[in-house]
Amino acid sequence: MPTPRVAAIHDMSGFGRCSLTVAIPVLSAMGIQCCPLPTAYLSTHTGGFEGYTFLDMTDEMPKVANHWASLDIHFDAIYSGFMGSERQMDITEDFIRMFRRPGTLVVVDPVMGDHGRCYATYTPAMCAAMANMAQQADVITPNLTEAAFLLGVPYEDLSQDEAGCRSCVERLSLEGKRSVVLTGVSLEPGKIGAACLDASAGKTEFIQTTFETREFHGTGDVFASVLTGALVNGRTLTQATADAAEFVRLCAARTARQNLRAREGVDFEPLLWTLHRN
Numbered sequence: 285m286p287t288p289r290v291a292a293i294h295d296m297s298g299f300g301r302c303s304l305t306v307a308i309p310v311l312s313a314m315g316i317q318c319c320p321l322p323t324a325y326l327s328t329h330t331g332g333f334e335g336y337t338f339l340d341m342t343d344e345m346p347k348v349a350n351h352w353a354s355l356d357i358h359f360d361a362i363y364s365g366f367m368g369s370e371r372q373m374d375i376t377e378d379f380i381r382m383f384r385r386p387g388t389l390v391v392v393d394p395v396m397g398d399h400g401r402c403y404a405t406y407t408p409a410m411c412a413a414m415a416n417m418a419q420q421a422d423v424i425t426p427n428l429t430e431a432a433f434l435l436g437v438p439y440e441d442l443s444q445d446e447a448g449c450r451s452c453v454e455r456l457s458l459e460g461k462r463s464v465v466l467t468g469v470s471l472e473p474g475k476i477g478a479a480c481l482d483a484s485a486g487k488t489e490f491i492q493t494t495f496e497t498r499e500f501h502g503t504g505d506v507f508a509s510v511l512t513g514a515l516v517n518g519r520t521l522t523q524a525t526a527d528a529a530e531f532v533r534l535c536a537a538r539t540a541r542q543n544l545r546a547r548e549g550v551d552f553e554p555l556l557w558t559l560h561r562n
């Protein structure tokens with residue numbers, strides 16, 4: 285089988301383990317070629333650091349897309365995440381239109397915020413543009429905060445029990461047109477996982493694993509990268525969700541044992557081998 289290829293449209297944060305510094309190694313470890321299309325270059329991510337640099341790469345993106353198109357490069361999946369400007373959502377939408385072929389999987393991680401608040405560099409206009417762009421996706425992977433933004437409802441109004449999550453993923457599926465993996469779902473104390481609505485099966489399932497003591501930055505990116513890789517490798521949405529939840533759990537457990545600060549992300553590198561496909 286030829287090596288699958290994924291276009292990854294995210295920022296590159298030099299320190300802090302998120303977005304491309306997670307997507308590239310994770311997809312590579314899963315036997316997938318990752319072609320990065322950076323949206324911005326930051327010295328660190330924006331969660332927990334002061335004074336980070338931010339180089340916006342919006343103008344570069346269409347040039348990269350045009351060059352790739354001129355080379356007739358095909359992608360098995362397009363996987364997007366953190367965006368640096370409003371226009372990048374339109375450019376990403378154009379990219380999807382340009383490169384989508386029958387069978388191309390489009391995963392949009394609508395990275396916008398966490399714990400009920402949006403990230404420092406996001407504006408309401410960017411959140412609206414993200415919701416618009418995410419309509420192109422086959423699969424979206426919002427956390428509860430991002431789900432509230434996409435639905436245009438206050439975060440406090442989303443009830444996080446099973447019925448609430450079911451209703452949330454159903455509303456986010458655009459009447460069954462796209463699959464939804466809602467992350468950060470905790471159905472009982474000490475557990476964490478996701479609710480996934482598989483649009484092709486028309487079913488919602490819950491995956492719960494042990495919550496490993498505390499939260500770390502970038503776990504959403506680790507989750508979405510493993511999920512994307514697993515889907516590209518032929519796993520079902522439920523299997524891919526379980527794979528992603530288990531890898532995040534392993535990483536969080538290891539990182540907690542090492543006493544690392546949350547802003548450094550999860551210490552995933554020594555665990556990449558567990559993702560290797562036979």
Ligand code: PXL
Nearest residue numbers: 302303329330331366403502
């Ligand atoms: O993990 C999401 C993310 C990605 N990229 C950048 C971020 C964040 C979250 O804070 O700041 C630059």
